[in-house]
Structures are given as structure tokens and as C-alpha cells.
Amino acid sequence: MAKDIATRDADYSQWYNDLVIKGGLADYSSVRGCMVIKPYGFAIWEKMRDALDAMFKETGHVNAYFPLFIPKSFLSKEAAHVEGFAKECAVVTHYRLKNDPNGKGVIVDPEAKLEEELIVRPTSETIIWNSYKNWIQSYRDLPLLINQWANVVRWEMRTRLFLRTAEFLWQEGHTAHSTPQEAVEETERMLEVYAKFAEEWMALPVIKGKKTANERFAGAEDTYCIEAMMQDGQALQAGTSHFLGQNFAKAFDVQFLNKEGKQEFVWATSWGVSTRLIGALIMAHSDDDGLVLPPKLAPLQVVIVPIYKGAEDLQKLYDKVEPLLKELKAKGISVKFDDDETKRPGFKFAEYELRGVPVRLALGMRDLENGTVEVARRDTKEKSSQTFEGIGVYIENLLQDIQQNIFNKANDFRNSNIREVNSWEEFTNTIENGKGFLSAHWDGTPETEEKIKELTKATIRCIPLNNKQEEGICVYSGKPSKERVIFAKAY
Amino acid sequence: MAKDIATRDADYSQWYNDLVIKGGLADYSSVRGCMVIKPYGFAIWEKMRDALDAMFKETGHVNAYFPLFIPKSFLSKEAAHVEGFAKECAVVTHYRLKNDPNGKGVIVDPEAKLEEELIVRPTSETIIWNSYKNWIQSYRDLPLLINQWANVVRWEMRTRLFLRTAEFLWQEGHTAHSTPQEAVEETERMLEVYAKFAEEWMALPVIKGKKTANERFAGAEDTYCIEAMMQDGQALQAGTSHFLGQNFAKAFDVQFLNKEGKQEFVWATSWGVSTRLIGALIMAHSDDDGLVLPPKLAPLQVVIVPIYKGAEDLQKLYDKVEPLLKELKAKGISVKFDDDETKRPGFKFAEYELRGVPVRLALGMRDLENGTVEVARRDTKEKSSQTFEGIGVYIENLLQDIQQNIFNKANDFRNSNIREVNSWEEFTNTIENGKGFLSAHWDGTPETEEKIKELTKATIRCIPLNNKQEEGICVYSGKPSKERVIFAKAY
Numbered sequence: 010m011a012k013d014i015a016t017r018d019a020d021y022s023q024w025y026n027d028l029v030i031k032g033g034l035a036d037y038s039s040v041r042g043c044m045v046i047k048p049y050g051f052a053i054w055e056k057m058r059d060a061l062d063a064m065f066k067e068t069g070h071v072n073a074y075f076p077l078f079i080p081k082s083f084l085s086k087e088a089a090h091v092e093g094f095a096k097e098c099a100v101v102t103h104y105r106l107k108n109d110p111n112g113k114g115v116i117v118d119p120e121a122k123l124e125e126e127l128i129v130r131p132t133s134e135t136i137i138w139n140s141y142k143n144w145i146q147s148y149r150d151l152p153l154l155i156n157q158w159a160n161v162v163r164w165e166m167r168t169r170l171f172l173r174t175a176e177f178l179w180q181e182g183h184t185a186h187s188t189p190q191e192a193v194e195e196t197e198r199m200l201e202v203y204a205k206f207a208e209e210w211m212a213l214p215v216i217k218g219k220k221t222a223n224e225r226f227a228g229a230e231d232t233y234c235i236e237a238m239m240q241d242g243q244a245l246q247a248g249t250s251h252f253l254g255q256n257f258a259k260a261f262d263v264q265f266l267n268k269e270g271k272q273e274f275v276w277a278t279s280w281g282v283s284t285r286l287i288g289a290l291i292m293a294h295s296d297d298d299g300l301v302l303p304p305k306l307a308p309l310q311v312v313i314v315p316i317y318k319g320a321e322d323l324q325k326l327y328d329k330v331e332p333l334l335k336e337l338k339a340k341g342i343s344v345k346f347d348d349d350e351t352k353r354p355g356f357k358f359a360e361y362e363l364r365g366v367p368v369r370l371a372l373g374m375r376d377l378e379n380g381t382v383e384v385a386r387r388d389t390k391e392k393s394s395q396t397f398e399g400i401g402v403y404i405e406n407l408l409q410d411i412q413q414n415i416f417n418k419a420n421d422f423r424n425s426n427i428r429e430v431n432s433w434e435e436f437t438n439t440i441e442n443g444k445g446f447l448s449a450h451w452d453g454t455p456e457t458e459e460k461i462k463e464l465t466k467a468t469i470r471c472i473p474l475n476n477k478q479e480e481g482i483c484v485y486s487g488k489p490s491k492e493r494v495i496f497a498k499a500y
Numbered sequence: 501m502a503k504d505i506a507t508r509d510a511d512y513s514q515w516y517n518d519l520v521i522k523g524g525l526a527d528y529s530s531v532r533g534c535m536v537i538k539p540y541g542f543a544i545w546e547k548m549r550d551a552l553d554a555m556f557k558e559t560g561h562v563n564a565y566f567p568l569f570i571p572k573s574f575l576s577k578e579a580a581h582v583e584g585f586a587k588e589c590a591v592v593t594h595y596r597l598k599n600d601p602n603g604k605g606v607i608v609d610p611e612a613k614l615e616e617e618l619i620v621r622p623t624s625e626t627i628i629w630n631s632y633k634n635w636i637q638s639y640r641d642l643p644l645l646i647n648q649w650a651n652v653v654r655w656e657m658r659t660r661l662f663l664r665t666a667e668f669l670w671q672e673g674h675t676a677h678s679t680p681q682e683a684v685e686e687t688e689r690m691l692e693v694y695a696k697f698a699e700e701w702m703a704l705p706v707i708k709g710k711k712t713a714n715e716r717f718a719g720a721e722d723t724y725c726i727e728a729m730m731q732d733g734q735a736l737q738a739g740t741s742h743f744l745g746q747n748f749a750k751a752f753d754v755q756f757l758n759k760e761g762k763q764e765f766v767w768a769t770s771w772g773v774s775t776r777l778i779g780a781l782i783m784a785h786s787d788d789d790g791l792v793l794p795p796k797l798a799p800l801q802v803v804i805v806p807i808y809k810g811a812e813d814l815q816k817l818y819d820k821v822e823p824l825l826k827e828l829k830a831k832g833i834s835v836k837f838d839d840d841e842t843k844r845p846g847f848k849f850a851e852y853e854l855r856g857v858p859v860r861l862a863l864g865m866r867d868l869e870n871g872t873v874e875v876a877r878r879d880t881k882e883k884s885s886q887t888f889e890g891i892g893v894y895i896e897n898l899l900q901d902i903q904q905n906i907f908n909k910a911n912d913f914r915n916s917n918i919r920e921v922n923s924w925e926e927f928t929n930t931i932e933n934g935k936g937f938l939s940a941h942w943d944g945t946p947e948t949e950e951k952i953k954e955l956t957k958a959t960i961r962c963i964p965l966n967n968k969q970e971e972g973i974c975v976y977s978g979k980p981s982k983e984r985v986i987f988a989k990a991y
Contacts, residue, residue, distance in 0.1 A: 036631060039574075040618065043567035045631050048646060051564045073542045076534035077620075077651055077667050078590070081597070083530075085605035095606045099569070100594040101620065102608065104655040106572070106586045114576035115586045117593065117617055126608055127531065129568075129592065129620070140527060140536050149842070155539060160568055160651065164595040176568050351640070 014363075016297045021241045028291055029170045032300045032364055042168040042175030046284065049364065050171075052308035053287055054178065058158065060210050060305075061180065061282070064202050070154045070182060075136050077160075078127035083135040087260040090134065093227020097164035099129040099175075129162040134228060134253070134279055137183045138261040145185060145275060147266040152195070153185040171288035172245075172500050179283035185275045187267060189254070192276035193231075196252040199280040200233040203248035211286065212303040212416035213237050213293050214423050215247055216446075216495060218471025223455050226279075230254035236470045236495065238423040239292040242444025244470045244497035247289050250280035288500075294388075294415050300365030301388055303415050304408040311337060311344040311404060312366045314357050316373035323348060326372055329397070336401040342408065362387065367411050368404055388415050429493070436484045436496075440465045446497045450490035452483035461485050467496045505854075507788045512732045519782055520661045523791045523854055533659040533666030537775065540855065541662075543799035544778055545669065549649065551701050551796075552671065552773070555693050561645040561673060566627050568651075569618035574626040578751040581625065584718020588655035590620040590666075620653040625719060625744070625770055628674045629752040636676060636766055638757040643686070644676040662779035663736075663991050670774035676766045678758060680745070683767035684722075687743040690771040691724040694739035702777065703794040703907035704728050704784050705914050706738060707937075707986060709962025714946050717770075721745035727961045727986065729914040730783040733935025735961045735988035738780050741771035779991075784910050785879075791856030792879055794906050795899040802828060802835040802895060803857045805848050807864035814839060817863055820888070827892040833899065853878060858902050859895055879906050920984070927975045927987075931956045937988045941981035943974035952976050958987040 014027035029035050034050030046054065062072070084095040105121030108114075130136065137155075144150060158180045168174050182199060186192040200217055207213045215235035225232040229251035237247045258264070258274040267273045294301040304310050313333075315326040330346055337344045347357055354371065361369050371383040382400055385392045388411050395403060426445025430436045439447055451457060451469065462468050472494045481490045505518035520526050525541030537545065553563070575586040596612030599605075621627065628646075635641060649671045659665050673690060677683040691708055698704045706726035716723040720742035728738045746765040749755070755763045785792040795801050804824075806817040821837055828835040838848055845862065852860050862874040873891055876883045879902050886894060917936025921927045930938055942948060942960065953959050967983045974981050 036634070038567045038627070039571060039630055040567045040569045040627070043569060045567065046565040048562035048564045052562065054565075055563065071539035071543065072546065073539045074537040074545075074669065076529045076531045076536065077653065078531045078534060080530060081608075082605060084597075091606060095597045097596055099592045099618070100597065100608050101590045102593045103591040105588055106575075106591065106619070114573060115582060117572075117591050127590070128597070136529070136531070139530055143527070162568065178565065 014297070014299065017240060024297070025288075025292060026170065028295055028300055032291075034287065034291070034300075035170050037170075040175075042165055044170055044174050044176075046178075049308060050287060053290070053302070053306055054284055056306045056308070057206075057210070057286060058180070061202075061206055062156075062158075064206060065156050065180075065182065068154075068198060068202060070156045070184075073155050073157055074159070075133055075140065075157060077130055079130050079133075079136045081126045081128055083139060084128060086135060087228045087256055089256070090228035090260075094131045094163075095128070097166070098131050099162045099164060101127040101129065130159070131161055131163045132279075132281075133157065133159070133161075133181055134183065134257050135261070138257040138263060138277070141183075141185055141275070142261050142263045145263055145265050148187045148268055151185055151187045151265060151275070152191065154182075154195075155184065156180055156182040169288070169500075171291070172285055174284075177284050179281050181279060181281040184278045185258075185263070186278070187265065187273075187276065189276050192254075192278050193252050196231070196233055196250045196278045196280070199278070200235065200248075200250040203250065203280070203282060204235050206282075207235055207237065207247055208416065210303070210305050211290055211293070212305075212412055212419060213247065213289060214416065214420040216471060216473055218473040218476075218495065220249075220471060221455070221458055221469050221494075223458055224469065226251045228253060228256050229279075230256070233474075234471055236497075237289055237293060238419075238426060238446060238497075239289070239500065240422070241292075242426055242446075242497070244446065244495075244499040245285075245289045245292070246470070246499065247286060248280070248282040251278060253277035253279060293419050295365065298359075298390075299363030301415065302365035302367065304367045304412050307365060307367050308343070309345055309364075309366050310342050310408060311368045311370065312357075312361050313344065313346045313370045313372065314354050314361075315346070315348060316354050316371055322374055325374075325377060329377060330372065333401055337404065340401070340405055342405065358385075368407060370400075386411055388418075427495075430484060431481075433484050436461075437465060440467055440496075440498070446470065446495050448493045449484045449496055450481035450492075451494050451496075452486045452488035452490055454486075454488075457483060457486050457488075461496070466498050468499055470495045470497050470499060505788070505790065508731060515788070516779075516783060517661065519786055519791055523782075523856070525778065525782070525791075526661050528661075531666075533656055535661055535665050535667075537669075540799060541778060544781070544793070544797055545775055547797045547799070548697075548701070548777060549671070552693075552697055553647075553649075555697060556647050556671075556673065559645075559689060559693060561647045561675075564646050564648055565650070566624055566631065566648060568621055570621050570624075570627045572617045572619055574630060575619060577626060578719045578747055580747070581719035581751075585622045585654075586619070588657070589622050590653045590655060592618040592620065621650070622652055622654045623770075623772075624648065624650070624652075624672055625674065625748050626752070629748040629754060629768070632674075632676055632766070633752050633754045636754055636756050639678045639759050642676055642678045642756060642766070643682065645673075645686075646675065647671055647673040660779070660991075662782070663776055665775075668775050670772050672770060672772040675769045676749075676754070677769070678756065678764075678767065680767050683745075683769050684743050687722070687724055687741045687769045687771070690769070691726065691739070691741040694741065694771070694773060695726050697773075698726055698728065698738055699907065701794070701796050702781050702784070703796075703903055703910060704738065704780060705907065705911040707962060707964055709964040709967075709986065711740075711962060712946070712949060712960050712985075714949055715960065717742045719744060719747050720770075721747070724965075725962055727988075728780055728784060729910075729917060729937060729988075730780070730991065731913070732783075733917055733937075733988070735937065735986075735990040736776075736780045736783070737961070737990065738777060739771070739773040742769060744768035744770060785906050786856065789881075790854030792906065793856035793858065795858045795903045798856060798858050799834070800836055800855075800857050801833050801899060802859045802861065803848075803852050804835065804837045804861045804863065805845050805852075806837070806839060807845050807862055813865055816865075816868060820868060821863065824892055828895065831892070831896055833896065849876075859898060861891075877902055879909075918986075921975060922972075924975050927952075928956060931958055931987075931989070937961065937986050939984045940975045940987055941972035941983075942985050943977045943979035943981055945977075945979075948974060948977050948979075952987070957989050959990055961986045961988050961990060
């Protein structure tokens with residue numbers, strides 16, 4: 010099998026697209042900016058969703074479902090929100106088609122025009138707070154801890170598979186609280202959930218921080234985020250959690266009777282991650298031979314390729330392997346015995362490499378005689394001959410090793426590519442010639458932030474949580490600063 | 501707690517709405533025809549989805565995700581399909597809003613008009629077969645067994661919570677095969693899956709059958725369905741499975757190289773069930789006190805209400821119950837110990853009755869002394885005092901009994917409300933004065949079917965599978981007939 014994928018060095022961007030398309034994760038569609046998530050890619054999303062959903066439920070959240078459509082006027086109710094979201098979106102203006110009187114296909118029926126246009130949700134704060142108004146009367150109705158798994162649409166002009174598409178899948182949590190303290194705690198709790206998920210499931214180290222005012226969610230008082238480093242050194246925002254203050258409660262007049270018997274506006278949070286995480290997963294770990302998937306999110310964890318001639322040998326190999334298949338399945342490990350006769354072992358090896366299956370076993374007639382099996386791990390590409398006896402336990406441990414190793418590798422790469430810079434010359438040199446994150450002093454003004462972005466394309470990814478406080482001067486303006494922030498170019 | 505719900509006899513329709521709203525399953529939204537599925541209702545949907553998804557995967561299917569939007573021209577490609585689906589649908593015509601130059605809110609930007617309008621999917625055959633064209637080249641690529649969980653929109657003029665809403669959630673399977681036999685087998689296999697799910701999970705007996713040509717899915721060669729009877733005797737179509745022949749393959753030019761080396765059009769099926777099933781579940785089993793939910797789909801299966809005065813007694817009751825909570829959870833049974841001090845036991849009893857929690861335990865100080873506990877089952881409303889010792893196993897068995905009893909009750913009701921009628925007078929009398937399904941001879945023509953519908957509002961629900969063949973004469977036309985079909989008014 011000729012893989013025919015670009016190398017990272019030659020063309021990072023093409024390499025990424027090749028992995029998505031040739032790895033069978035997704036496909037382009039005939040609708041501008043919309044992608045098809047193919048079964049192999051969707052299986053990764055299902056694993057992400059199930060893991061996150063369990064974590065949300067453990068922290069007291071329940072799921073619900075709100076309408077796809079938002080009346081246009083709702084978007085205008087929160088001043089900052091409308092600026093951020095009411096621009097590039099899909100607008101439903103009519104509710105009927107009719108046969109073209111000229112005889113060809115169908116046309117929009119001009120008589121079926123909506124009185125008020127509907128927007129396909131770009132995010133659901135407005136439609137949800139419009140419902141919360143009816144659900145919340147007293148402090149007894151709080152907190153309200155609701156999550157939704159849904160599709161959303163933002164009419165992006167430049168799209169990239171998984172990373173930026175017009176339609177994408179995500180979850181959005183929307184919670185309501187009786188005090189600002191409780192809402193801030195919730196915002197931070199969910200950031201922790203995201204960080205834990207990224208590190209333990211995706212094997213992706215992240216920096217937890219707050220966004221600057223410029224980069225905040227439209228309508229938030231504070232936006233927390235997790236930022237990850239891709240192999241080209243660029244940043245990818247992997248999840249956000251917003252403290253919304255009373256902004257949406259005021260916009261939709263959601264008040265509650267507090268314990269003191271007074272009416273008060275409700276405090277809110279929202280938080281979300283999306284199918285963009287699949288893009289992060291691919292970019293963080295994969296290599297020039299294809300996908301490298303952490304075992305916890307790999308749709309198929311182990312593949313067994315028999316090396317044989319003729320049906321009799323195949324049967325012998327299968328008889329040997331059958332108890333192992335059962336043992337692995339009983340351990341909750343997904344495994345496939347690939348006896349497809351139409352493909353050669355070498356072709357299969359390359360295919361499973363491309364698809365990022367963490368562990369590959371190969372078993373031939375000599376192995377049967379010797380009581381051995383060849384084990385290849387995808388992350389390091391190491392091969393070794395192992396005793397077949399006890400191989401189930403060996404594989405179980407190996408999968409854990411691989412999960413940890415993928416994390417360590419990404420973590421080492423990330424740590425060695427965060428550079429402290431202390432002058433404008435150092436800043437611009439590093440941005441132009443190096444890769445990775447810059448840790449630099451900034452004077453705290455939006456003007457300087459904008460200027461730096463304009464000159465270098467680097468943005469402030471976040472102000473890390475529990476940031477070391479140190480006196481310094483802004484790399485651009487020379488004004489005083491009390492802490493370093495993280496700059497990077499970003500996806 | 502004053503439940504304040506209508507009775508079935510007084511106002512069946514209001515009774516249904518009361519259960520949905522007051523039972524906390526769903527709410528109206530500000531978007532015409534769209535509902536909010538509240539956490540309790542969504543928890544039922546999650547259980548349905550998980551059970552069905554496991555059954556789909558067991559039968560070899562995988563999930564994927566296709567775009568929400570369909571280019572308008574796609575709908576016209578299959579002649580019958582466009583007639584059925586290209587009428588009442590949400591049409592996206594623009595992709596941007598802008599600030600109103602008159603200063604108030606936002607307006608649609610006339611310059612951001614799409615070249616071709618996009619339709620919010622009412623069903624996804626067209627967009628999916630447009631992708632299948634790229635995925636299928638040879639018989640080796642077949643069968644393709646893909647399912648999608650998604651939201652769809654049909655601009656219904658008269659909506660009812662769960663039963664008929666503009667937006668609803670569903671799953672749609674779309675499979676591709678190399679022979680018509682294999683596609684028909686798949687169509688029938690998925691009908692069996694639906695019937696099994698309805699009977700074993702929803703405790704809902706169904707009649708499996710085929711639709712007449714009039715009632716077929718737009719674009720299908722054959723539509724199979726399962727039909728259930730609600731407590732008012734009306735029919736509710738609970739799931740459909742379509743043999744699509746080569747219609748969509750021809751419309752989207754999807755050909756494959758068969759084993760003989762010849763190009764051939766692909767054979768197709770599609771099949772789906774939706775959140776409408778929640779409506780069926782409510783209507784089939786509930787009573788004038790509220791929801792009656794089969795244990796397998798109840799979000800909460802067991803509730804324990806302590807009867808006490810003061811914190812000390814409560815602690816004693818909790819200490820007694822704690823091992824039981826652990827035991828039930830270990831058995832996979834969901835259970836809640838309701839120690840909410842702000843509500844009285846009587847209020848709680850009524851609330852859990854309204855919400856259809858299958859088993860309620862009440863435990864007071866006297867029970868502690870006697871080693872007993874009061875057990876109330878929701879389906880029959882029987883209460884009994886049971887020995888506390890061994891109550892975990894008792895509950896486990898009781899939940900199975902309740903599941904079976906709910907099915908039996910619905911099954912008896914259904915069977916005693918299917919009536920054979922043999923003349924037009926009998927037919928119209930029964931439709932007007934009775935309730936339920938009519939089993940009657942029909943001459944097989946669409947004209948007669950239409951006429952009967954016009955005169956009585958009854959439609960042919962299905963021609964049952966494995967139907968008894970018997971000579972007879974059509975109740976309306978008097979022409980000869982070879983089998984009876986099922987007529988009913990339907991949701």
C-alpha cells in the first residue's frame with residue numbers, strides 16, 4: 010500500500026489533510042464548509058463524547074435539548090453577544106418550496122416568508138436563557154446544571170476539516186446559579202474537567218488560563234481556556250469555560266427570589282468543546298506514516314494479522330488466537346483478527362499504521378512452533394517477539410504504556426518549545442525563526458495586544474492560572490508588567 | 501401536591517399535554533413548532549438511544565455524521581422524493597446579518613444571498629447518497645451499513661409535543677448493497693430490531709407490516725412499519741424501514757463493479773425512529789395520575805422516601821438504607837434517597853407517581869422496629885409491606901414483573917381492540933362508536949383506500965407480515981380481496 014501522504018516537514022498543512030482524508034476520518038461534502046464525519050472519525054468522537062458525558066454527569070449535570078433555530082431578535086438582546094455571533098450565520102427566511110412553474114425542479118415559495126427570520130444556532134445562550142426564564146423562580150430552582158450535545162453553524166469563510174467548519178458538533182453546558190462565587194466555581198470546575206479529559210484521554214498536555222478581554226467569548230465576564238501545542242508549534246484552543254455574570258439573565262429578565270426574599274438576577278456560566286478536538290488529537294501525536302491515536306480514544310486498539318498460506322494454516326492460527334480474542338474483549342479491549350484474504354500482510358501493516366491502531370500483532374507458522382508472537386507498537390514503531398503465553402496481560406499493560414508515552418512525548422515537546430523572551434527583537438526573531446509558545450511580559454492593554462497581533466500574527470493565548478507574579482517590562486511598549494503571558498500563532 | 505392533570509376520559513388530548521408538561525418531559529419554545537426536551541424527557545431519549553445504538557452495532561452498523569444542509573437541487577434528483585419532502589421545509593437563503601442602519605438590532609444582509617438555497621434536512625437520503633457515490637466503486641465496498649443520530653426539520657403546520665414537531669431528533673440508517681435480496685433482508689432485519697426494541701424496552705406491542713403504495717416513504721419501493729395502539733384506540737406508527745430499490749443510486753449515479761466485472765446500480769435501504777417514540781411511550785401506558793414508565797426506560801427506577809421527624813430519625817433511616825442503595829446501584833438499578841426536608845412525604849408520593857417512577861419505597865421508624873418497608877408499584881398502584889431483609893433481590897424481580905405487566909396490559913388492550921368487520925355498515929359504525937383497529941378486506945386499489953380515508957378518516961396502517969390469506973370482499977367496493985388489512989385513525 011502506497012500511503013502517499015505528505016511529510017510534516019515538506020507540507021504540514023497537506024500532511025494534516027492527508028491524514029484526515031486517507032485515514033478515513035472525514036470527507037468533504039457538497040455543502041460549502043460542511044464536512045462528512047466518516048465512521049472511523051465518528052467512532053473517535055463517540056469515545057470522546059462518552060468519556061466527557063460521564064464526567065459531566067459525575068459533576069452533577071444533566072442533558073437536555075433546545076431548538077436548532079433562534080429568532081433573530083434574540084441575538085440582539087445581549088449587546089456584546091450580537092457583535093460576536095450575529096454576523097456570519099445561516100439565516101432561514103422561508104418555510105416552503107414549490108414546483109418551479111417553468112417546469113424545472115423546485116423554487117422557494119415567495120409566499121412562505123417567515124415574519125421573523127430564524128438563525129441556525131451558532132451557540133445557544135439566547136434560546137436557552139429564554140427558557141430558563143420560565144424555569145427559574147426561586148433559589149430552590151438553582152443551581153440549574155444543564156448540558157446539550159448538538160450541532161451548531163458558523164458561516165466561516167476559510168474552513169479546515171475538523172478545525173474550522175461551518176457546521177460542527179459540540180457540547181455546550183449552560184448553568185444558572187444564585188451567587189457569583191458559585192458560578193465562578195462552576196466555570197473553574199468545568200475547565201478542570203476539560204483539562205483532565207485532554208490530558209488523561211487525549212494524552213494532550215494543556216495550559217489552563219484566562220483569556221484577555223479582547224479574546225473573551227462575546228457576552229462573558231471572563232473566559233477560561235485550555236491551550237495545547239501542535240507539532241508545528243502553533244497553539245490550538247481545546248476548550249473554553251465562561252463566567253457570564255448576569256449578562257444573559259438581564260438580557261432575558263431571569264430573576265429569582267433569593268433566601269432573603271428579594272428578587273435578584275441569576276448568575277450564569279457556559280462551556281464547550283467540539284469536534285475540533287479530533288483535529289487537535291491528530292495534529293498533536295501523528296507522524297509521517299499516519300495517525301497515532303492514544304489507546305483510550307482509538308476505535309480499534311489491537312489488530313492481529315495472521316501470516317499464512319492456505320486455509321489450513323489460517324485455521325491453525327485462528328484456533329491459537331481465539332482464546333486471546335475472548336480474553337482481550339473481556340478486558341474491554343477492542344481487537345480485530347484480520348483474515349481478509351484479498352490483502353497481503355504488508356499492505357495490512359501499512360493500513361493499520363495509517364489508521365493509528367496502537368498495537369499490532371503478527372503471527373505466522375513459525376510463531377506457532379515457537380510459542381511466540383510479533384508485537385509492534387504504533388507510537389514508537391518498535392517491534393519485538395514475545396512469548397504467546399500471557400500475551401493478554403502484556404497487551405493490557407502495553408496499552409497503558411503507550412497512552413503514557415504519547416502524553417510524555419507531547420509534554421516534552423511542549424515544554425521544550427515554550428520560550429521566555431525579554432525584548433521585542435527576541436520576540437520577533439523567535440516568532441519568525443522558531444516555533445512554539447512565547448512567554449513574555451505585556452503591559453495589559455488591548456492596544457498593545459492588537460499591535461503585536463498585527464505585526465507578528467501572534468495572539469495572547471492565555472494568562473496562565475496561578476501565574477508567577479514577577480516585575481518586568483512589556484516586550485513591545487516597555488511599560489511595566491507584573492506577569493508573563495503566553496503568545497503564539499494559533500489555529 | 502395538586503396534580504391538576506386532565507383525565508383520559510374527559511380530555512384525552514389535554515391529558516397527554518399535561519403529562520408532557522407537568523411530568524417535566526418537555527416544554528414549548530419561542531420558535532414555532534419547536535420544543536425543548538427537558539432533562540427528564542431527554543434521559544428517556546438517552547436510554548432509548550443507547551439501547552437502539554447497541555442493537556444497531558450488534559447487527560453490524562456504524563455511526564457517521566452528514567451535513568445538516570442539503571443543496572436545493574439535490575431534492576429534485578429523485579422524482580418521488582421531491583414530491584414528498586421538498587415542500588414544507590426550512591430554507592436557508594442568506595449567510596450573514598448586519599447591523600440595522602436604522603439603528604435597531606440586526607437585519608439580514610441582502611448582499612449575503614446564497615447562490616443556491618440550502619434546505620435544513622427533512623431526511624438525509626440525498627446528501628448521503630451524494631457521498632456514497634465517492635465511497636463505492638466495487639462490490640468489495642459493499643455492504644455499507646451506516647447510521648446517523650441527528651436532528652431533522654419538517655415544517656409541520658399542526659404540531660404536538662413529541663408526536664409532531666418542526667424539529668425532532670431521530671436516527672436514520674442508510675445502507676448500500678450489491679443485490680436486491682440483501683437489501684430486502686436488511687430492511688426486514690431492521691424492522692425486527694425496531695419491533696424487538698418496542699416490545700422489550702418500551703413494553704409496547706406492535707404489528708409488523710407493509711405500507712400500501714399510498715402510504716409509502718417518498719422514494720421507496722416498499723415501506724415496512726411497526727404500528728402500535730394508543731389508549732384512545734388510535735394507531736401510532738412507531739418506526740419505518742424502507743427498501744429503496746435502486747432509486748437513489750440512479751438519482752445520484754452510484755454504480756459499482758460487480759463480481760462479474762460489470763457496472764451496476766447499488767441497492768439501498770433506509771430506516772428510522774424518532775423522539776416521537778417518547779410520545780408513544782406516554783400514551784400507551786400512562787394513567788390519570790401521571791406517567792407510567794417501563795422500568796427499562798425509566799430515568800429513575802426506584803425512589804426511597806423516609807418518613808421521619810428530626811435529623812436523628814433521618815440519620816437512622818439513612819443508615820438502614822445505605823447498604824440497599826449500594827446494592828441496587830451495583831445491580832445497575834437507578835435509585836434515589838429523597839431526604840428533601842422542604843417537601844412532605846405525601847407531596848413526594850404524588851410527584852413520583854406523576855413522574856412514573858416504577859417502584860417507591862417508604863420507610864418510617866416503625867418499619868425500623870419491625871424490619872419492614874412499604875413497597876408501592878406505580879403500574880398497579882399496589883402497596884405492600886415487605887421484609888427489609890432481602891429487599892434488594894425483591895426489587896430486582898419486581899422491576900422485571902412491572903416491565904412484563906406493563907407489556908401484558910398494553911397487549912391485552914390492543915388485542916381486545918382489533919375488530920374484524922365485514923361490511924361497510926359495520927366499518928363505519930365501529931369507527932364512529934368504538935375505538936381501536938379494524939381488520940377488514942380491501943380491494944387493493946388506491947382509489948378505494950382514498951375514498952375510505954375521505955369518508956372516515958381511517959387509513960390503512962399496514963398489511964401485516966405473514967398475513968393470513970383468505971378470500972373475501974372489500975368492505976367498501978365489494979370487489980374481491982385475498983387478505984384483510986389494518987385500518988385505524990392515526991397520530
